[in-house]
Amino acid sequence: MSTTSSSRASRLLALAFTCVALTGCTEEAGAMADKSQGNPPATATPAGLTAPTPAAPSVAPPKPVELRSVEVRRVRSDTELSRLAGERLLAGNAEPVAIEVRTAEPLGNLERTASPEIYVNGERLGDTWALGQDRLVVIVPEGDLEKLRDMNEITVAWLGAEQLTRTQKPLRLDKSLLP
Structure with a gap:
């Protein structure tokens, strides 16, 4: 059974x-x-328990991004800028311009989630591209050129840390210098 x-x-x-x-x-x-x-168990010293670890890369505290120069160029006359602008901004007879700034010091680690952005009169006019350690470019569509004043203030700041990283000594851009 x-x-x-x-x-x-x-x-x-x-x-x-x-x-x-x-x-x-x-x-x-x-x-x-x-x-x-x-x-209670005997206390152990931390040095005796931990293995040596490789030195972590030190992260520098955020600092303002100071500028060396600003320049405005036509996008169509430059193949690199035309590629960045894309077909949509270059469609028809549109004439976008590129505002390019050179920073006083290298930007450092560009492989992070935040990015440095160009501001014109405190406003972002488009996405900023880092084309090197000290070169930033923003493509401004033709329609947004109307937002420019006779004299414009150009600054740069890292997204997410604008208060700590905004340019302290802005550069001036005269609207009459536009191509």
Whole structure:
């Protein structure tokens, strides 16, 4: 005669085994708690426990991005700028311009989630591309050129840290210098 796993004896045996296992875990945890309240373990020095780790790259605190020069150029006369502008901005007879700034110091790590952005009179007129460690360009669509004043203030700041990184000594761009 064979027994099946659904018999009463099997269920009682499983229940008893579970109770013993749970009771053992509870007593073991209680015993551990009693031991920890008695004599504290000897303190270890951190130097003895940690393996030497490679030096983490130091992150310089954010600082303002100061500018050396600003220049405005036609996009159509430059193949690199035409590629950045794309077909949409160059469609028809549109004449977008590129505002290019050179920074006083290299920008540093450009492989991060934030990016440096060019601001004209405190406003972003488009996406900024970093074309080198000290060269930034923004393509301004022809329609947005109307937003420019007779005298414009050009600054740069890293997205997400604008207050800490905005240019302290803005450059001026005279609208009459537009191509």
